[in-house]
Each structure stands twice: as structure tokens, then as C-alpha cells.
Amino acid sequence: xxxxxxxxxxxxxxxxxxxxxxxxxxxxxxxxxxxxxxxxxxxxxxxxxxxxxxxxxxxxxxxxxxxxxxxxxxxxxxxxxxxxxxxxxxxxxxxxxxxxxxxxxxxxxxxxxxxxxxxxxxxxxxxxxxxxxxxxxxxxxxxxxxxxxxxxxxxxxxxxxxxxxxxxxxxxxxxxxxxxxxxxxxxxxxxxxxxxxxxxxxxxxxxxxxxxxxxxxxxxxxxxxxxxxxxxxxxxxxxxxxxxxxxxxxxxxxxxxxxxxxxxxxxxxxxxxxxxxxxxxxxxxxxxxxxxxxxxxxxxxxxxxxxxxxxxxxxxxxxxxxxxxxxxxxxxxxxxxxxxxxxxxxxxxxxxxxxxxxxxxxxxxxxxxxxxxxxxxxxxxxxxxxxxxxxxxxxxxxxxxxxxxxxxxxxxxxxxxxxxxxxxxxxxxxxxxxxxxxxxxxxxxxxxxxxxxxxxxxxxxxxxxxxxxxxxxxxxxxxxxxxxxxxxxxxxxxxxxxxxxxxxxxxxxxxxxxxxxxxxxxxxxxxxxxxxxxxxxxxxxxxxxxxxxxxxxxxxxxxxxxxxxxxxxxxxxxxxxxxxxxxxxxxxxxxxxxxxxxxxxxxxxxxxxxxxxxxxxxxxxxxxxxxxxxxxxxxxxxxxxxxxxxxxxxxxxxxxxxxxxxxxxxxxxxxxxxxxxxxxxxxxxxxxxxxxxxxxxxxxxxxxxxxxxxxxxxxxxxxxxxxxxxxxxxxxxxxxxxxxxxxxxxxxxxxxxxxxxxxxxxxxxxxxxxxxxxxxxxxxxxx
Amino acid sequence: xxxxxxxxxxxxxxxxxxxxxxxxxxxxxxxxxxxxxxxxxxxxxxxxxxxxxxxxxxxxxxxxxxxxxxxxxxxxxxxxxxxxxxxxxxxxxxxxxxx
Numbered sequence: 001x002x003x004x005x006x007x008x009x010x011x012x013x014x015x016x017x018x019x020x021x022x023x024x025x026x027x028x029x030x031x032x033x034x035x036x037x038x039x040x041x042x043x044x045x046x047x048x049x050x051x052x053x054x055x056x057x058x059x060x061x062x063x064x065x066x067x068x069x070x071x072x073x074x075x076x077x078x079x080x081x082x083x084x085x086x087x088x089x090x091x092x093x094x095x096x097x098x099x100x101x102x103x104x105x106x107x108x109x110x111x112x113x114x115x116x117x118x119x120x121x122x123x124x125x126x127x128x129x130x131x132x133x134x135x136x137x138x139x140x141x142x143x144x145x146x147x148x149x150x151x152x153x154x155x156x157x158x159x160x161x162x163x164x165x166x167x168x169x170x171x172x173x174x175x176x177x178x179x180x181x182x183x184x185x186x187x188x189x190x191x192x193x194x195x196x197x198x199x200x201x202x203x204x205x206x207x208x209x210x211x212x213x214x215x216x217x218x219x220x221x222x223x224x225x226x227x228x229x230x231x232x233x234x235x236x237x238x239x240x241x242x243x244x245x246x247x248x249x250x251x252x253x254x255x256x257x258x259x260x261x262x263x264x265x266x267x268x269x270x271x272x273x274x275x276x277x278x279x280x281x282x283x284x285x286x287x288x289x290x291x292x293x294x295x296x297x298x299x300x301x302x303x304x305x306x307x308x309x310x311x312x313x314x315x316x317x318x319x320x321x322x323x324x325x326x327x328x329x330x331x332x333x334x335x336x337x338x339x340x341x342x343x344x345x346x347x348x349x350x351x352x353x354x355x356x357x358x359x360x361x362x363x364x365x366x367x368x369x370x371x372x373x374x375x376x377x378x379x380x381x382x383x384x385x386x387x388x389x390x391x392x393x394x395x396x397x398x399x400x401x402x403x404x405x406x407x408x409x410x411x412x413x414x415x416x417x418x419x420x421x422x423x424x425x426x427x428x429x430x431x432x433x434x435x436x437x438x439x440x441x442x443x444x445x446x447x448x449x450x451x452x453x454x455x456x457x458x459x460x461x462x463x464x465x466x467x468x469x470x471x472x473x474x475x476x477x478x479x480x481x482x483x484x485x486x487x488x489x490x491x492x493x494x495x496x497x498x499x500x501x502x503x504x505x506x507x508x509x510x511x512x513x514x515x516x517x518x519x520x521x522x523x524x525x526x527x528x529x530x531x532x533x534x535x536x537x538x539x540x541x542x543x544x545x546x547x548x549x550x551x552x553x554x555x556x557x558x559x560x561x562x563x564x565x566x567x568x569x570x571x572x573x574x575x576x577x578x579x580x581x582x583x584x585x586x587x588x589x590x591x592x593x594x595x596x597x598x599x600x601x602x603x604x605x606x607x608x609x610x611x612x613x614x615x616x617x618x619x620x621x622x623x624x625x626x627x628x629x630x631x632x633x634x635x636x637x638x639x640x641x642x643x644x645x646x647x648x649x650x651x652x653x654x655x656x657x658x659x660x661x662x663x664x665x666x667x668x669x670x671x672x673x674x675x676x677x678x679x680x681x682x683x684x685x686x687x688x689x690x691x692x693x694x695x696x697x698x699x700x701x702x703x704x705x706x707x708x709x710x711x712x713x714x715x716x717x718x719x720x721x722x723x724x725x726x727x728x729x730x731x732x733x734x735x736x737x738x739x740x741x742x743x744x745x746x747x748x749x750x751x752x753x754x755x756x757x758x759x760x761x762x763x764x765x766x767x768x769x770x771x772x773x774x775x776x777x778x779x780x781x782x783x
Numbered sequence: 784x785x786x787x788x789x790x791x792x793x794x795x796x797x798x799x800x801x802x803x804x805x806x807x808x809x810x811x812x813x814x815x816x817x818x819x820x821x822x823x824x825x826x827x828x829x830x831x832x833x834x835x836x837x838x839x840x841x842x843x844x845x846x847x848x849x850x851x852x853x854x855x856x857x858x859x860x861x862x863x864x865x866x867x868x869x870x871x872x873x874x875x876x877x878x879x880x881x882x
Contacts, residue, residue, distance in 0.1 A: 602801070609793035657812060664805040668844075671798035675851035676859075678787040678794065712878065758856060761863040768870040769843070775877045776809065776836040780816035 048553050050081040053139075070142040074133050076331065077532070079553040083149040084127040084140035086110050091136035091331055091418065094127060096120070108138060120150050132536075132554045135333045165543055167248035167582075170650025171223070174589060177652060178215065181597070186211045189604040196608060206607060209617035213600045213624050216592035226581040226635035238564035239574050246560035248585070249543040250527065251578020254452060254647040255519050256571070257512070257542070258529040260459045261303070263568060264445075264469050265435040269303040271311040272401065275392060276429025277385070278368030281320070283429045286406050288312055288321045290341040290352040292332065302332075304404060304433055328417045337460075342417050351411040353422050357393055357430065358462075360405035366426040368408075382427060392430065400468035402433045402461065437472045444568030445475055451575050452646040456502055458512050458528075458538075463505035470503065483507035486514070494518045512538040525647065529571075531555055546571070579644040584635050587708045591631070593659040594707065595700045598666025605667075606674055612685040614674070614692055616747050623697055623734075630701045630730040637720035640709055657781050662707070665773060669699055669766045676758060690738040690748040691755055697734040698763050701727055706770045710778055713771065795848055802844040809837050835873055839866065 050063040053071040063081035066072065072084060080094070092108040109124055120128055127140055130151035186207045193203035227244040234241055241247055258264065276283045293305035299313070312318045324343045332339035338355020353360055361382070369380045382389075396403050407425035411417070438444075448455055455475060459466050463480050470477040479501035486507065489497060498518035504511070512528070516538050519526045528535070528542035531551035539545035539558040547559035556562055563570060606614040615623075673695040677683040683691060704727060709717035719727075738748040813833065831838075843866055850859035 602797075605797055609790050609797070611787075611790075657808075660808045661805070661812065664801045664808070667801040668798060668805065671794065671801055672847050672851075675794050675798065675847065678790065679851050680854050680856060682787070712874070754856065758859065761860055761867075765843070765863045765867055765870070768867050768874070769840070772836050772839065772870045772874050775874050777812070779877075780812045782817060 048079055048081060048557065051075075064146075066142050066145050068142050068144060071139060072142055073137070073139045074127065075137045076133055076135060076333065077554050078133045079557055080127045080129050080131050080133070082129050082142045082145040083151075084142050086125050086127060086138055086140045088140075089136065089138035090329060092133065092138040093135035094131050095134050096128060096131045136331050165245055165249045167245060167252070167650065170652070171219075173650070173652045174655060177656065178593070182211050182214045185214065185601070185604060189607065193607055198607075202613070205617045206613055207604075209620040210600045210604055213603075213620050214597060216588065216596070219588065219592070222588045222631065222634060223585055225632075226584050229635050230577040230581050233577055234570075234574050237570045237573050239570050240562045240564065241560070242562060243560040246544050247574075247578045248582050249525055249578070250561065250574055251576075251580070251582045251644075252525045252647045252649055253527040253544055253575060253578075255454045255456060255524045256448065256527040256529065257456045257458050257516065257519075257538070258568075259531070259535065260457055260461060260466055260469055261435060263529055264437060264441050264457070264473060264475075266438050269307045269402070269433045269435045271307045271431060272434040273432045274429055275432065276368070277380075278370050278428055280429075282368075283406055283431070284308070284312065284317060285320050286352045286408060286428060287354060287404075287431055288318070289324055289326075289343050290339060290354040290406070292339065304402070304431075307433055308431065327413075330417055330419055330422065336419060336422075338422070340417070340419075340422055342411065349411050349413055350408050351417065351421055351425075352406070352408045353425055354404055354406050357389075357403055357405040360407050360425070361389065361427065363422050364405075364407050364425045364427040366424075368426050368428045385427075389427075394464065396430075396432055397462050397464035398468060400435075400465055400472065402435060402465060404431045404433070405429075406431065437469055438568070440569050442473050444572060445473055447569065447572035448575070451572060451644070453527075453575065456498075456504065456515075458504045458507060458515060458530075460507065461505060463503060466503045466505050475502065477502040479503075480505060483511050486511050491518070495522050498522065509535065509537055513541055516541045525649065576644045579648070580639040581635070582648060583639040583643040584637055587637065587704070588631060588634050589655060590658050590662075590707055591704055593655060594662035595666045595703045596627070597659055598663040599670060599696050599700055601663065602667040602670035602674075606670070610674075610688075612688070615689050615696075619689060619693055619746055619748070622737075622746055623693060623700075626697065626730050626734055627700055630704070630727045633720065633722040633726045634704075637708060637723045638718065640711060640717050642710070654781060658777070661773065661777055661781075662770065665766065665770050666699060666703075669762060670696060672762060676755070676762075680758075681752065681755065686747060686749040687751070690743070690751055691759075693748065694735060694738065694751065695759055695762070698731060698759070699766050701731055701734070702763065702767060703770055706767055706774065710774065791852070794851075798847060799844060802840060805840060806837050809834070839869060839873065842866065 048063045049060045050066055051073040052059060052061050052066060053073070058073070063079075066082045068082075070082075071087075072081060074080060074084075074092075086092070086108050087110060089108055089110055094106055094108055096106050106121075106124065108127060111125055113123060113125055115122055120126075126143075127138070128151060129145075129149040189210055190203050190207040193206060194200055198206075224244075227241075227247050230247050231241040231244055234247075261269075274280065274283055287308045291305045291308060292302050293299050293309050295309055295318075299306045299309045309318070312320075324345045326341065327344050327349060328342040330340040330342075332355070336355065337359040338353055340351055340353040342349060342351050344350075353363065364382050367380050367382050367385045393403060406428045408428060409425050411421060445455060457466050457470070457475075463482060467477060467480065469475075479497075480503040481497050481501050483504070483506045486494060486497065486504070494514060495518045498515045499522055504515060507515075512530075512535065516526055516528055520541075520543065525543045527544040527546055528538045529546040530539055531548050532555060535547075535551075536554045536558040539547060539555055544561060545559040546561045546563065547555045549556075549562060549564045551559075551562075561574070603614050603620070670692065673692050674688075677688045677691045681687065681691070704723070705713045705719055708719060708723075711717035713719075737743045737746070739750050743749075846859070846862040846866070850856075850862065
């Protein structure tokens with residue numbers, strides 16, 4: 001390229017052109033790289049963790065630090081961190097869809113497999129990196145990590161394509177529109193200039209320079225800087241953005257679907273009371289035995305199980321289970337909504353089951369009832385108690401309490417236990433938990449409402465508990481649907497239901513996904529907030545998936561945004577940040593497609609009737625470079641409050657109308673400058689080019705102060721400090737350049753004093769006319 | 784006879800074209816978009832008021848062609864100042880009405 005240019009231009013000019021093009025590219029690349037690095041650093045803070053045993057010590061470490069030879073433990077919801085040989089397992093089932101495409105879970109065992117050339121599907125004694133534990137638990141030896149794993153080897157072909165975000169769709173459409181415009185204009189300029197007798201190489205370079213002037217090459221950098229700036233601001237508020245492109249959709253989101261626990265409620269579940277017809281002490285004893293909480297210096301794990309332990313510790317009852325020996329476990333899963341533990345005391349085995357009352361009660365044949373001598377009976381059939389039990393459950397739910405049922409049965413000793421053994425149980429009683437609404441939840445909902453975001457609750461809990469929370473938080477519940485109601489609905493009915501209802505109770509993970517899809521099909525930008533393994537599909541499908549630091553690996557992995565505090569108030573802050581970015585990105589686009597486009601268009605038109613080029617290719621590139629520098633601080637610009645008040649969407653028709661309307665303003669004043677230079681100053685080529693360079697640069701750069709707001713510039717809407725400083729500095733440099741040696745090198749010459757006086761008047765009229773045009777435009781074009 | 788007198792007609796065509804294009808787009812957007820519903824938009828005079836911006840633009844075009852044609856920097860400067868005052872009044876009044 002440089003050789004060709006050098007053949008037609010002086011060496012110095014060729015170097016200058018290439019240097020300016022390179023500088024433009026480096027400017028964009030450096031800023032984009034810096035912004036990407038910030039995002040990467042933030043992303044590291046929510047990396048996946050693995051429970052590893054080294055030197056007989058068990059710790060939680062960053063999964064990227066695993067090495068072959070480590071012992072790792074995996075539980076429901078975990079993403080397998082490395083390829084692992086299973087050594088111990090309990091009802092372990094893994095979804096290997098990311099690796100094999102198979103949607104059904106695969107059961108894993110410890111057995112040895114003797115096959116000559118096994119494929120991953122054959123290796124039921126191995127766990128593969130990137131797959132997800134959907135049931136049970138296990139422990140295994142890491143055999144390979146990173147790229148040496150099965151997943152690493154084929155990750156490129158297996159990577160799931162995320163649905164294109166609303167923002168990405170908008171940028172793509174905008175890019176297509178611009179490419180079409182540029183191509184048409186550049187070809188037309190080249191052909192027409194050649195036809196009027198200009199040298200082919202001059203025509204080619206001029207048309208290419210106009211193309212460079214038209215293309216908003218800084219757009220990727222502006223978007224990336226904006227996103228990283230917002231990501232940093234959000235990180236200060238403990239919101240980590242994993243996929244930066246989602247920030248814009250975060251701002252445009254108009255429906256937020258959320259689970260209930262820990263988002264609307266405090267998530268600090270406490271054991272409030274219990275109900276039993278039998279022995280109170282036994283109920284607590286069995287609840288501690290059938291429990292998945294991890295008890296160390298602190299109690300961690302499932303919040304309801306933790307609450308039982310905290311109650312026991314508080315009342316110094318933690319030792320009541322010391323005389324029992326744990327035999328086996330049937331782990332919790334979201335289909336059964338219960339777990340079981342097999343324990344032994346005095347040579348007798350008991351299976352204890354704890355879970356959602358709706359799941360446990362159908363497995364019960366009896367109810368434990370205290371007798372006067374203190375012993376309990378398994379002889380009272382549950383049918384006599386069914387009404388009382390249902391009434392109790394409804395009352396608890398209406399009061400917003402969550403309830404767990406505990407049941408048991410004596411069971412024979414055998415090799416292994418499974419879900420088949422959860423039958424003919426004796427109901428021991430209910431545990432009643434409180435999970436009060438967060439103090440700031442009402443404030444958060446008010447803010448979301450004010451921002452035009454409709455909140456919907458998607459919960460596995462029953463509708464009464466969800467309704468009570470809505471009532472407590474003044475969240476107006478329009479309609480409620482149960483999962484069973486949705487099952488029979490057609491896709492049209494589901495779309496209507498998704499649009500009209502506030503509460504969806506007792507729904508399955510698949511139904512959450514269906515509701516998200518229905519809302520998206522109805523042209524909503526949908527956010528979903530969840531933390532369980534069952535939330536992962538919905539998190540993946542939503543335009544913005546939001547999870548929390550304490551969530552399961554699979555849901556954190558599927559999320560775009562992770563909240564370090566499970567707090568709705570920061571969501572509102574994040575939405576405002578997203579809207580600010582959208583506002584600032586839109587400013588750049590509107591700038592690029594109006595004044596910039598107008599300038600290049602008038603350059604092209606003038607080249608047809610002028611005896612010389614209106615601006616040399618090198619001068620166009622120089623102007624373009626400084627225009628880019630002036631725009632560099634646009635992402636930090638302040639945004640008017642009305643821009644953040646309501647969700648907005650990309651509207652390519654609006655951009656087109658804006659270009660059609662504001663582009664000619666710039667052309668009009670360019671032609672006026674031509675007239676002044678030609679007919680008042682009788683300007684030769686260098687003077688003409690200098691005059692138009694300064695006018696073009698002033699109008700192109702200063703118009704940002706008018707276009708950036710719908711209000712009165714500087715009076716009712718002040719631009720950002722750095723934008724003002726940099727823009728005015730660039731204008732100053734552009735003004736001085738024609739008087740310098742650099743100016744002479746670029747082909748400029750000093751301008752007469754009279755011209756400056758006319759220029760000031762002309763630019764002032766231009767800016768006022770654009771402002772008046774803005775008033776007219778926004779009256780007839782809504783955005 | 785000035786140095787570039789042969790290009791005058793092309794210049795007039797170009798500057799008129801950009802202004803006329805802008806006026807056409809204004810009419811297009813007005814008729815296509817949501818019309819202002821205020822009483823002041825009713826009738827011919829009301830409609831004419833909606834297009835004050837277009838009348839200013841047309842006046843500017845006439846001013847620019849006239850002053851450049853006669854190479855009159857003084858009229859150019861005076862005309863610009865008058866139009867600027869009109870534009871300030873227009874934008875302030877229209878924004879005030881909106882609020």
C-alpha cells in the first residue's frame with residue numbers, strides 16, 4: 001500500500017497519511033484493549049470455585065488452579081472443573097449436554113471400564129469438565145485440566161452461541177446501513193470524479209479518504225470504553241458484569257423476572273416454630289439428622305437447613321444427634337423437592353425424609369401422634385389429619401411462612417438406598433420458617449417501577465406465600481398463574497399470561513424458560529434473576545441474566561451479571577448506568593451519521609464543480625483523527641435524567657431520520673463556506689482548503705454540545721467536564737494548525753482576519769439552527 | 784468577472800439543493816410522524832406556525848445566496864445576527880411551551 005501511495009505522492013505525505021491511519025487504529029485499539037482488560041479483571045472476581053482435597057486438607061479454590069492429582073468433591077449445581085475419575089459417588093447424575101449434546105442426565109459410577117477406544121459417552125466412571133451435576137454428589141481424582149480436557153479439545157465447536165442481544169442487533173443493523181451508504185457514496189464519488197477528468201489515482205484516494213471520514217471507526221472503542229466505564233462504576237456498587245455487551249440491554253430492560261427468596265426477601269431464613277402431633281424433640285432431632293448444611297466455625301449451605309442448625313446451636317441442642325450413625329443419603333433434587341437420610345441407633349435403621357409438604361405428604365401413610373406415656377405411634381393413618389394439615393399449610397402460606405415437612409420410617413439394612421425407599425412414611429410434623437421482606441426491597445421496587453421496569457415473580461413456592469410478599473412490598477399483583485395452569489396453555493395464551501400476570505407460582509425450570517421466551521416474543525427486553533441450578537436455562541435465555549455470588553456454579557456461569565450483594569437496589573443503579581451508556585453511544589452514532597456524513601457529502605458534491613479537490617486526502621484524515629480524539633471522552637459525558645427515566649430500544653428508523661434531517665445542515669454550511677471562499681475571498685486551492693477545514697472542524701466538533709441533549713445546551717444541560725475540555729482543546733488545535741509548520745506540511749495556509757469574523761457568525765448561526773431543528777425534530781419524531 | 788464566476792450556478796444549485804432537501808425531509812417527518820395535537824396546530828395559520836423553523840431556513844437560504852452573489856460581507860453579518868436572534872426566541876419559546 002505504502003509503495004503505491006509513494007509512487008504518486010511525495011514520500012513525506014505518504015508517511016503522514018499512513019501514520020495518521022495507523023494512529024487512528026492504535027487509538028481505537030489501545031482504548032478498547034484497556035477497557036477489555038478492566039472487564040477481564042472484574043470477571044476474575046466471580047470465577048468458578050472447586051472443593052479440593054490436598055494433603056488431607058479440604059479447601060475451596062479457584063477452579064483454574066486445579067492440577068492433575070487433586071481430589072475434588074462435586075455437588076448438585078456444580079460445574080465439573082476438570083476431567084475427573086470418579087472414586088466415590090452417591091446417586092451422581094451429570095448433564096453432559098455441553099459435551100455430547102445429550103439432554104438427559106447420565107448416571108455416574110465408580111466401576112472400572114474395560115474398553116479399547118472409549119468415547120466420552122462410554123466413560124460412566126469419569127466426569128468431564130464443563131458438564132453439570134444435576135443429582136447426587138461425588139468425589140474424584142483430577143486427571144486432566146484446561147485445554148487437555150475433552151471439553152478443552154473441542155470447545156470451539158461446542159461453545160453454545162448466546163442469543164444475540166437487542167444491542168448487538170441494533171449495532172448490526174446500524175453497521176449495515178452505514179456500509180450501504182458509504183459504498184454507494186464512495187463508488188459515486190470515484191466514478192464522477194474520474195468522469196470530470198481527474199486523475200484516476202486522485203479520484204481513488206479522495207473517495208477512499210471520504211470513506212474513512214464516513215466510517216465511525218471509533219464506534220467499537222466508544223462502545224467498549226462506555227461499557228468498561230459502566231462496569232467499573234457498577235463494580236463499586238458490588239455488581240460484576242461478566243458479559244459487557246449485556247449492560248446496554250440491562251438499561252433497556254423493561255421486564256424483570258425474579259425469584260423470591262433472597263431477592264425480595266432477606267434470604268436470612270429463621271426457624272420460627274414447628275407443628276407436630278408427636279414428639280417435639282424428635283422433630284428437631286430428625287431435622288438435624290436429615291440436613292445438608294455444613295457445620296464448621298460457621299453454618300453454611302442450604303438456608304433452611306442452616307436455619308435448623310442455627311436454632312439448635314442457639315438453644316444448645318446440637319448434641320442431641322450424637323448417638324446416631326449416618327448410614328446413607330438420598331440427596332435433594334428439584335423434581336422430588338425433598339431429601340432423605342438413613343441413620344442408625346441401637347441397631348435400628350431409620351429413613352428420615354425432609355422436604356416440601358406437597359411432596360412429602362403424598363409419601364406418608366401415617367402421622368406420628370404422642371401418647372400419654374410419651375411414646376409415639378405409627379398407627380394413626382394420615383387420612384384423619386389431612387384437613388387439619390391442609391388448613392395449617394394454607395394459613396402458614398397466607399402469612400408468608402415457608403414450611404418443610406419431616407417424615408420417617410424404620411427400614412431394613414441393605415447395600416444401598418434410593419428414592420424408591422421414600423414410601424409408607426410417618427409424618428412427624430412441620431417446620432415453619434420466616435423469611436421477611438428486605439428492608440430496602442420496597443424502595444428498590446419503587447425505583448424499578450419509576451424506571452419503567454415491570455417486576456414479575458417466578459417462584460417454586462406456592463402462590464399464597466408469593467402473594468403475601470407482594471402485599472408486604474406494595475407490589476401490585478395483577479394476576480397469578482400456577483405452573484399447572486401454564487401446562488395447558490397454547491403459545492398465544494402463554495404470551496398473554498406472561499404479559500398480564502405478576503406472580504407465577506409452583507413453576508418448573510422449563511416453565512420459567514417458557515415465560516422468558518414468551519415475553520421476548522412479545523418484544524420485551526427481559527431480565528431474569530435467579531440463583532439455583534434450576535434457574536440456569538432461564539438465565540441463559542434472558543436478555544440479561546442476573547445471579548448472585550452465593551449462587552450455584554451453573555447459574556453464575558449462565559448469568560451475564562453477578563451481584564455480590566443480593567440486593568435489588570443495586571439493580572436499579574445498574575439499569576441507570578446501562579441507560580447512560582445507551583445515551584452516550586447514541587450520541588456518538590447520531591454525531592457520526594449527521595454532521596460527519598453531511599461534511600463528507602458536501603466534499604463529494606464540491607469535488608464535481610471545483611477546479612481542485614475541496615480537501616486533500618491527507619487533510620481529511622487529519623480532521624478525522626482530531627474528530628476522533630474529541631469524541632474520546634464521550635463515554636464519560638453526563639446524561640440528562642429524562643434519558644434514564646424510561647427503557648429505550650434501538651430504532652434504526654430513528655437513526656435514518658436523524659441522518660436525513662441533520663446531515664443537510666452541515667452540508668448547507670459547507671456550501672456556504674465554499675461560496676464565501678470562492679466568491680468573497682477569490683481563494684486559491686490552499687486558502688479554500690484551509691477555510692473549509694477550519695469551518696468543517698468547528699461545526700463537526702462543536703455540534704456535539706447541541707446534539708448531546710434535547711435541552712438548551714449549557715443552560716439546562718451541562719456537558720461532562722472532560723468532554724468540554726477535550727472538545728474545546730481540539731477546536732483550539734484545529735484553529736491554530738493552518739498557521740503552523742504542520743499546517744504548511746498538510747497543505748494549509750494562514751486565513752485572513754475577515755474570514756474569522758464571518759466564520760464565528762456563520763458557526764453561531766449553524767449551531768442555533770441545529771438547535772431549532774432539534775426542537776422541530778423531536779416534536780415530530782418520538783424516541 | 785470573478786475568478787470562479789463559472790461555478791456560481793453550480794454553487795447556487797448545491798446550496799439550494801441541501802436547503803430544499805432539508806425542507807422536504809421536514810415536511811415528510813411532519814406528515815409521517817405524530818402530529819402536534821395543540822390547538823395552535825389547527826388551520827392554515829396554525830400549520831404555518833408549526834413550520835416556523837422551515838421559514839427561517841428558507842430566509843437563510845435567500846440571505847446566503849443574495850450576499851454571496853453580491854459579495855456583501857456586511858449584509859451577510861447583519862443578516863446572520865438577525866436570524867440568530869429569531870432562532871434564540873424560537874427555541875426558547877418552543878421549549879417553554881413544552882414544559
